[in-house]
Amino acid sequence: MSKRRPYVRPMDGWWLKNPYYVRYMSREATSLFVGVYALILLAGMVSLACGETAYNNWLMAMTNPVSIGFHLAALAAAIYHTITWFAVAPKVMPALFLAGKRVPDIAITTTQYAIAVVLYLGLFCMVWRV
Amino acid sequence: MTDIEKTIEIEVMRYHPEQDASPVFKTYRIPYASDQSVLQGLQYIKDYIDGTLSFRWSCRMAICGSCGVMINNQPKLSCKTFLRDYYPGKIRVEALQHLPIERDLVIDATDFINKLESIKPYIVPREARSLEQGEYLQTPEQLARYEQFSSCINCMLCYAACPQYGLKPEFTGPGVLALLHRYNADSRDGARADRMQIVNAEEGVWGCTLVGYCSEVCPKQVDPAAAVNRNKVNSTLDYFLRFLMPGGGESG
Numbered sequence: 001m002s003k004r005r006p007y008v009r010p011m012d013g014w015w016l017k018n019p020y021y022v023r024y025m026s027r028e029a030t031s032l033f034v035g036v037y038a039l040i041l042l043a044g045m046v047s048l049a050c051g052e053t054a055y056n057n058w059l060m061a062m063t064n065p066v067s068i069g070f071h072l073a074a075l076a077a078a079i080y081h082t083i084t085w086f087a088v089a090p091k092v093m094p095a096l097f098l099a100g101k102r103v104p105d106i107a108i109t110t111t112q113y114a115i116a117v118v119l120y121l122g123l124f125c126m127v128w129r130v
Numbered sequence: 131m132t133d134i135e136k137t138i139e140i141e142v143m144r145y146h147p148e149q150d151a152s153p154v155f156k157t158y159r160i161p162y163a164s165d166q167s168v169l170q171g172l173q174y175i176k177d178y179i180d181g182t183l184s185f186r187w188s189c190r191m192a193i194c195g196s197c198g199v200m201i202n203n204q205p206k207l208s209c210k211t212f213l214r215d216y217y218p219g220k221i222r223v224e225a226l227q228h229l230p231i232e233r234d235l236v237i238d239a240t241d242f243i244n245k246l247e248s249i250k251p252y253i254v255p256r257e258a259r260s261l262e263q264g265e266y267l268q269t270p271e272q273l274a275r276y277e278q279f280s281s282c283i284n285c286m287l288c289y290a291a292c293p294q295y296g297l298k299p300e301f302t303g304p305g306v307l308a309l310l311h312r313y314n315a316d317s318r319d320g321a322r323a324d325r326m327q328i329v330n331a332e333e334g335v336w337g338c339t340l341v342g343y344c345s346e347v348c349p350k351q352v353d354p355a356a357a358v359n360r361n362k363v364n365s366t367l368d369y370f371l372r373f374l375m376p377g378g379g380e381s382g
Contacts, residue, residue, distance in 0.1 A: 005147035006230035006238045011296050018203060021293060024341045088340060091356040094363055100271040 027084045033077035036070070086112045136162035138217050140171050142183065143224040145231050153231060155222075156180075162213055168221060169197050169208040172235075185235040192349055195285030199235050200224035205290035205347045228289055228296035242286055245302055249310040249325055256320030272317040279312035279357055281350040288344035288354050294337055301337035302328060304344035304354035311357035314364075326368050335361045 015021040047058040061067060089112060090105035097103065137159050145153040160174045169187055176183045185208075188194040192210040199208050202222050213221070229237035259266065288304035289295050295303045302310075310329065314322050328334050338358045345355040 020343045092359040
C-alpha cells in the first residue's frame with residue numbers, strides 16, 4: 001500500500017504574503033476607481049441630456065470636497081495603473097522586430113511615455129488655448 | 131571572527147507523510163562560509179545533523195532545474211542562492227509554493243510533467259526533408275523569435291510564483307506555456323494548430339491575469355509572462371481569423 005500523502009498548502013490570504021502580490025492586487029484595485037469615475041461621468045452626460053438645471057446640479061455636486069477628494073484618488077489610481085501598464089506592455093504585444101533585430105522592452109516603454117507626454121501637452125494646449 | 135567560527139541558522143520545512151498532519155519547521159545551525167550555497171547548507175544538514183532531510187538536487191550549477199525551493203518566501207534555485215546574501219539573518223527554506231509536498235522539500239511534479247508532455251515539447255517538422263536536402267536553415271531573426279524561451283530548465287519556480295496556478299491547478303501555467311510558445315514560434319515547426327487548442331482553452335493563456343512574478347523569479351530570463359500574454363493576442367487572432375479564412379487562420 002502506498003504511504004504517499006501529498007500535502008497541499010491552503011491559499012488563504014495569499015496576496016498578503018508577498019509584496020509583489022500586494023502590488024499586483026493594488027494594480028487590479030485601481031479598476032474600481034476607474035469604474036466609479038466612469039459612472040460619475042455617465043451621470044454628468046445623463047444630467048446634461050436632462051436639461052440645464054440638472055447639469056448645474058451635477059456641476060455643483062462635483063465641487064463637493066468629497067467629490068474632489070475622490071477625483072484626486074482616482075487620478076492617483078489611474079496614474080499608477082498607467083505606469084504598471086506601460087511597464088508590462090512589451091510583454092503583452094507581439095514581439096517587435098526592426099531590421100531583423102528585436103526591439104528592446106525599454107524602447108517600447110520609453111516610446112509610450114514619449115507619446116503620452118506629447119498627447120497630454122497637445123490636450124492641455126487645446127483646453128487652455130495656449 | 132573568521133569564516134570558520136561563523137554559523138548561520140536555517141529553518142527548514144519538514145513534512146513526513148506518515149507522521150505529520152501538516153508541515154512543521156525545524157531550525158538547524160550550520161557553519162557559515164561566504165562561498166556556500168543554500169544547497170550546500172542543506173547538504174551539510176543531511177550529512178552531519180539530520181540524515182532524514184529530503185530534497186532534490188543534481189547539477190549544482192543552475193542547469194538541471196531540480197533544486198528549486200522557497201527561500202525566505204521567494205522561489206529560488208538553492209544552488210544559485212548563497213548564504214552570504216542572508217548572513218547574519220536567518221534563512222527559511224520551504225518546498226516550492228503551490229505544489230503538493232511529497233516529503234520535506236520534495237514536491238510532486240506529476241501535474242507539471244503531464245502538462246509538459248501535452249504540448250508536444252519538440253519540433254514537429256513543418257516540411258519533411260531528406261538527409262540529402264541538408265539541415266533546416268534559420269535566419270538570426272527566426273532564431274531570435276524563440277531563443278529566450280528555449281532556455282527553460284523546467285525548474286518550476288514560475289509555478290511557485292504563480293498565484294493563479296495555486297488557486298486553480300488546472301491552469302496550464304507559465305513554464306509549460308512558455309515552452310509551448312518556444313515551439314510555436316519556431317519557423318521549422320508545423321504543429322501550431324494542435325498547440326493552439328491548449329493555448330485557447332480556459333486553462334490555457336486565459337487563466338493568466340498577468341501577475342508577472344513568474345518572469346521575475348525565472349533563473350534563466352525566459353520571461354514566461356511575455357510568452358503567455360503574447361499568446362493572448364495569438365489566441366484572439368486565432369478566434370477571429372477562423373471566421374474570415376476558409377479552414378481557419380494561422381496567426382503570427
